[in-house]
Amino acid sequence: MKKVTEVVMPQLAESLVSATIDKWLKQPGDVIEMYEPICEILTDKVNAELPATIQGKLIRILVGPGETVPVGTPICLVEADEVEAGTPGISPAAGSSSAPKAPASSVGSHERAAVRAQGAAAASGGDGNDSMRYRYSPAVQQLAAEHNVNLSAIEGTGLGGRITRKDVLAFVESGRASRPANGNGNTSGGALQGNKSGGEVRSSGLHLSETPRIPSVDVEKQVPGRSEYFIDVTPVRNAIARNMRQSVTEIPHAWMMMEVDVTNLVALRNKLKDDFKKREGVNLTYLAFWVKAVVNAIKDFPIMNSVWAVDKIIVKRDIHIGLAVGTEDAVKVPVIKNADQKNIAGLAREIEDLARKTRDGKLTLSDMEGGTFTVNNTGSFGSILSYPIINYPQAAIVTCESIVKRPVVIDDMIAIRSMANICLSLDHRILDGVICGRFLQRVKENLESFNLDTKLY
Amino acid sequence: MPKMDYIDAIRLAMKEEMERDDDVFVLGEDVGHKGGVFTTTKGLIGQFGEERVLDTPLSESAIVGAAIGAAMYGMKPIAEMQYSDFMFPATNQIISEAAKIRYRSNNDWTCPLVIRAPIGGGIFGGLYHSQCPESVFFGTPGLKIVAPYTAYDAKGLLKAAVRDPDPVIYFENKKCYKLVSGDVPDGDYVVPIGESNVLREGDDITVISYSLPLHFAMEAAEELEEEGISAHVLDLRTLQPLDQEGILAAARRTGKVLIIHEDNKFGGIGAEVSAIIAEEMLYELDAPIMRLCGPDVPAMPINPPGEKFFMLNKDKVKEAMKKLALY
Structure with a gap:
């Protein structure tokens, strides 16, 4: 069984809250070995290659070169063979306190909720195409926030398992919103929390008086006239x-x-x-x-x-x-x-x-x-x-x-x-x-x- | 309430306005004794005489230019472009003169002019008889542009255009002339310029369109209803100024928007409509805004398979609507 897993931006150092993808060394369709470098990452402090944490095939890049994202943000999707039933490819090694180990038979929203709550990975349901399962439209996110809905608990009826606006509305109407889903007391709104996880990382302290500016000017971009030109401020600078x-x-x-x-x-x-x-x-x-x-x-x-x-x-x-x-x-x-x-x-x-x-x-x-x-x-x-x-x-x-x-x-x-x-x-x-x-x-x-x-x- | 064809509603509007106001007159190529190539002005010369129904030389620039002069002098001309394709020789008169007179004269002069022009293909007309030139005039402040789809609106919008104190381009769809018919009240009524109209309520997808493609959208919506997909269909009716509130309300209804027009996609009305939606309500969108339009090729082919490929139809519209609904 194939299984799609999100690879997230790792926390390279305690004080880092975000990092920039410099370039991708692997492209969609490439097969990735364990620990093989998949992309290069720029941070304030250091440039590093990101080794694969999973073996499989890269199917989609979610964060393009030059984009800066908070730590914990999914940066690409990798499709991997599930080793054996009951052993999820990205077995939650950390954070298991908030993620009850689901029995293999109950792969479904229950496990999804748990896995998602860690912001670690996405598990695939039965139909094999869940590529849109965690792509939330602005309308869906807005409704989910409004009604305090845990999106992990909703079955998507849209293309590729996408949760549609109507799915959320139906869920709210069914009266299941505003309650912790699946007994995971602390994962209510887990998906949203996942998205905001950057905010929980330490962002102040001796070395971080402000968050790094995202470079917005192309290197040596030409401006009208020839009297001056701009040089981009790199993260290191x-x-x-x-x-x-x-x-x-x-x-x-x-x-x-x-x-x-x-x-x-x-x-x-x-x-x-x-x-x-x-x-x-x-x-x-x-x-x-x-x-x-x-x-x-x-x-x-x-x-x-x-x-x-x-x-x-x-x-x-x-x-x-x-x-x-x-x-x-x-x-x-x-x-x-x-x-x-x-x-x-x-x-x-x-x-x-x-x-x-x-x-x-x-x-x-x-x-x-x-x-x-x-x-x-x-x-x-x-x-x-x-x-x-x-x-x-x-x-x-x-x-x-x-x-x-x-x-x-x-x-x-x-x-x-x-x-x-x-x-x-x-x-x-x-x-x-x-x-x-x-x-x-x-x-x-x-x-x-x-x-x-x-x-x- | 009598049921009437789209073309008859247009003719009725002109007749009623000419009866109502002696300043209203029509001019164009063969609008008099022939009654227009599509019979839109048939019978008017008999009722109002050749001083109010003018056969003109084959010069669109002269037709519009003369109409502008008359309008500035206080008349209410309805200038007919035989096909909107022939409108381009008059473009300078329309864009540089008619649209700017009020502004240029600091409100001393106005130009209460109506320019009727049949748009659209699917009538085996080829390059010179099938164009949709909306986008050429769309970006010109000072012009109002209407494009009715229903027979009711065809009459009501033309009356509103005649009574409007500024230049109005009235794009009637030649394929709709006999294809579209509906209830048209006998009496005097106007459809206000600048107001869109919900043709059909639904909550799965929102279709925003104008003119002929609405015909396909309504048919497709009917069929999709049986498949459990309910479509909300908005008729823009007026292209300039666009009814922003109406557009946003319709888009909010479902969060999934499909914009359809026969004019080509690039730089068309749909681009502006989608920009309005993206600017005002990004956070309420549930799917990328979709557009289904004529292809970005120079012209409608005259060979039947080519024309069929170029034209929108119910199946193309239905497929797009379904795709959006399933997203």
Whole structure:
């Protein structure tokens, strides 16, 4: 027996309330294997491929490319062979508390109600064509809302099992409306609730001060005249804009900068980098040393690793370093977890890993979660001084500026040294100049104490 | 109440209006001694004389132009276009002059003109005798357009058109002339311009149409009733201005709307009707709005199979109605 199942937009992260279909990798008529990617999804945070949760044939796409829908919205219909009677293909693994397991014999509105209430899937009735069973016309939805009717409980007499306006009217007239259907006390109006499920997902909080704007302008759309043109705001650009604005409006930023003599570090790296590349297969970057120096300084000044929580300051014991990585059109901040437990070689390897994933657009949400402090390698594009915006809600951010050779005075003599600036933006609610001065001083000491004897492992 | 053919109702309306008001006169090609190619004006010249029933040269632009001048001067001309297909040489007079006189003169001048034009095919008329030009004039503010289906409305709407202070295009359907007949009261009555009419009550589907296709819709509705499908049928009667309230009330009745006309689908009356419904009552729709119209091809073919393919008929209408009912 064939069975049509809805595939719904999954909740990719706790804070996500909606996502945009980027493109479909499968088309109606294609056969889908379990876990095979069926489409690509864009969210604020990450681009991801959606693996199939069911094996079967894709029969209809419900949400087209570029459309943004709330989590839980059905995005396509898949027709699958029912494995055996009594084992619904999409056996409700979750949410079974609200869905009494119907015996196989009673496949019908009862089971439909239960399945539908989870917003998980659609079950097919006997006649084999239920393609329109859950396509509700505006009139039907309006009547159902008006009379508090659970549409799952109505048999559709229209084309493809569609519930018609008259079906609802007849149902209301029969006096069965406004009562929980099939004893499922909490599924009254289940279908409507299903449609609104996006509203029940958390939509406010530290990271979500507003819902993402749906892009409405075509990329580089031509407008009359040639003096200007429009560029679409992608979900990622939108997220960056929101986070940046939130950070600068909520956090009173203060800034300081110190000069570091990294001549010894340059010598050390030059000595080791070829060997390291040969042995490890990854580049030994200055950034690895920089992160090491910052992490060690945070160890000495734990308050740098904290979050302002209005009535208290939350100090984080784990040190997860966010690494700002720029791409052509965006900046992402993948996170090195437990950076304090890694040596320089391990940091170098992880930095290269995350940078590559960022450039390839392969970052997963878990790669980007949990940062407690951010390092931005602004020197990589030649900057010698910058004023970074704190990665909300962290307490501070550090930049590593370009290493340049400059004449400096040492013991009243002029020497040519490799110099670099280190800049710090701080949340002045948490941190003050003294502590930050000490912290930066410690970073500086750590960097300057790298020498030819420093061990990478 | 006497039963009368559609064409006789039209003739009776002109006769009564000419008796009632000396300013009313008719003009057109062969409307006098021949009595019109369809006999619509038969007998009028005998009763009213050739000063009030004018045979004109074969120049539609001149017919309408002269009528506009007379109308502005205070007369009430009824200008006949022999076929609506021949109306296009007069289009400039109708759209650029008649429709705009009141507006252009800031109400100093009016143009109480009626232009009668037979529309529609199915009479083995081919390219030049079968067209439905409603959409050409439909989008012109300043014109009123009526298109009666019943004999009763044919008389009442023509009388209303004659008495209207502004230009009215009266699209009579040539296939209806002898096909449609009905009760027509003897006395004087008018059917107000701008009001639609429910021909049949029902609650499964709403059919909105005008002119000849209503004939098919009513027949199909009869047959569908036996199959348990009840159709609500609305006759628009006036195309400009459209009776928005009437349209919405009829559409609300069932939430499923089928719009039918013989004029081709693209840019036709149905497009405007469906837009009104979509704008005003999206949330009460139970099915996508459907249209059944003439095909978007240049003209009615003259070969019989081609004409049959082109024309609407009861079976095509019934099939569409059933499809919507089952949706």
